[in-house]
Every structure is written in C-alpha cells, then in structure tokens.
Amino acid sequence: MSPTGRSLRPLTILFAPESAYGPTNNCVGIGGVLRRRGHRVVFAAEASWKGRLAPLDFEEDLVELAPPPEQPQDAGQFWKDFIRSTAPEFRKPTIEQLGTWIKPVWEELISGARYCEPQMKEIIDRVQPDVIVEDNVVCFPALTTAGVPFVRIVSCNPLEMKGEHVPPPFSGYPAGDRSEWDEFRAEYDHTHRSLWSDFSVWVTEQGARPLPDLEFIHEGDLNLYVYPESADYTDARPLGPTWHRLDSSVRETQERFTLPPGLADGGALIYFSLGSLGSADVDLMRKVIASLALTPHRYIVSKGPLHEEIELPPNMWGKEFLPQPQILPLVDLVITHGGNNTTTEALHFGKPMILLPLFWDQYDNAQRMAELGYGVRLDPYGFTDAQLHGAIGRLLGDTTLRRTLTEAGETIRTRDGLHTAADLIERAATG
16 A cells, blocks of 8 residues: 555556766655565666665666776766866856857767667666656657656756746856846757757657757656755746656665764864765865865865865865765755755755855756855855855854744655655556
8 A cells, every 4th residue: 555545556667867876866765765665666777877776676777878988987987077077167157158068968968868779678678667767857768658657857956947937047047137048048049959959850760759949858747856845936937737846855765874073073063065076076175175174163075986086174074975864964054066966955954055056057056045045156166265254154153044944944854755756656657
C-alpha cells in the first residue's frame, strides 16, 4: 500500500539523470523512496558513475555519452574538466557568455544525446520500464518515444520555464527591472537558433515530436521542479496543470556527521562549497579561503575533486566530499556558488547565504536570494575582503532574517518534496 492509500503493483522506474552531482543526487533521493516502497529502480546514468549507484541498491544500466576514455574517470569527470578549462569565461557579463560558454555547453549536451541514442533504446528494451524519469536539460528522444509515461524533473532555477514577465534564464537579471531582458533574449536567439533548429530536426528524425521554440527538451506527461514556494516566480509566470513544485528534495542518507574537535569552539560555524564543478577552479577556492581565514569564524569546506591542491588554515576543516544534508542543520551561514541543490537545501534548513555565482542558473539563484533578502550576491572574482567580511557580519547579525528563514525552513520541510515526488511518479506510472 502506498502512502497515498493505493495498492500498487511493483513498478519498474528508469531514471536518466544528468552526469552531475546535483541532478543525480536529486534522483537518488526520490529513487530511494520508491525503492523502499518495493519498486525496481534502474539508473541510466553516464558511465563514469559505475559502481556508485549499485551500493545504494539501485540497478545500474549505464550509457556512454562519448567514446570511452582510455583511462577510467571519476563520476562526472568530463564536466569537471570542462568547467576548469573554461573558467575564464565566468568573468564575463552573462550576456557575453551566451555565445562563448552557454552555447558550447548545449553543444556538448547535444553531442552526448546524439551519441547515446542507440544505447538508450537498448536500455529501454532491456529494462522495460513502467515510467521514465529524466532530470536533465536536453532531450533524449528514446526516453519520450518508449510508449510509457515520461516525467521531466527540473533541478535548475525555475526561470528555465520561461515567461514574458520573468527574467530570461542564465541572465542573473533582477525580477523588478525589465530594461535588459529583451536584449538578452535577442542575443540568446541570435547565438542559439541554428543549434536548436538542427537539434530539433534530429529529434524528429528519431521519432519524437519537434522541440518547442528555442527549447532543448520537451515537457513531460508529468513535470516536477525543485524550488520553495517562498522564492518561486509563479505569480508572474503561472504553470500548467502538469507542473508540480517540490519545495525541496533533500536526499535521505545513512551518513552521520560529527563536528571535528578542532571546530568545537570559536565564532560562528559556516559552510563553504562551490559545488563539485565550481571547486575545480582551485585559484578561486584559494582566494575565498584566504579571505575567510582573516575572520574569527569556523568553517567546514567542501574541497572538491582537486582537494589535494587546497590547503586549509587552522580555523577550517574539509574533505573532498561531505554529507551536505547532515552539515547544513549545524551551521549558521552558507557560502555557496548558488547551485540549485545547495540553494534549495540551505532554504530547506533555514540558512542565510552568501552566493558567488559562476555559471548557468547560479546567477539566477544568486539574484533571487539577494532580491528576496535571503542572502547576499557577490562577484566571485571581484569581491574584496571588506565586502565578504561585511556580508558575513550582516547576515550573522540579522536576527529578523534568521527568524524568517527558520520559519520558511519549517514550512518547506513539512511539505516533504521527496515523498511528494515519489507519490506523483507512482501516479503517473499507473494512470
């Protein structure tokens, strides 16, 4: 019997997440609930995730997005390398990144979708899913032509669902100032239309319906997105009946975190993470750490894939990977790149943020938190010590904000997005 009171036969649910930690962890969280309900959960993740999902009791039926590398790669290694090599682009205004960074990312994603299409069809034939769940930003036609319900998850800022009365995605522009919106949209059209048109033709050649104008993915039979109601844009851009908001989607884990003895006493406790991709910019990590070392506070640092190149001063402790959902309840403040997972998890636990956006929707999350008063947005490459230290002091001392965020976090947790998503996927699979 499901939590909704319906007796369900065991379902086979196929997840196809993007090869990055945010979307994959989101699918792991939802998939874990479904697996514990007795369903078979299979991951068609990218091949570098081999051996990382099976220990969580999921089946792995993995795909190559490009010819296999000569040497085995860590999970999501391609994107870590891509981010590190293109990091100079992040210093440009967002409108200038459209042709030199956003478009190349779409090109890589599209190349992967084209390459793995035969593999996806083979996986679907083997797995015979009752429902397919994709957490990605690009269309894989096989997932939408399998003859079973298709569920799309958006684990990016919800500006990805565009609207006339909300800022364009990837811009980081204010919701209350429309003066630059049209110019940004025109530049996006100019830099992306040909790429989109060619991809849409290929998608239809695979038997799928054409893509909506300038969109690289279809809507699903069911559409889920992860963002708290208190920060959402639905008043300005209502969504249709197939769309359902998950106020958060924080994965459940058996990991436990104990505060290291060296951080037991001192000033405020602060968590610093630029995510698995942003932390590949070692120079930026070192710059932030050097500034934070001048403060009287204690820091837990997610060091990321190049952790051996990052040294921490005495007021800090960190590792390559950290159990973020176990750490966030303990801290007073979060310093983040503004990735959707960290942003929504910080709100889930009621924590203020300093946001240092680097790419993609991180600018939109940083701007949204700043304009709502939930945090401070700083230029990751241009901030001064005085700006960063001032933001820390201001957020730690704002008791009204802390009370507001504590109450917001209680509401978000009560809504239980993880189990809501599982209920909706079950419902989609069974009609």
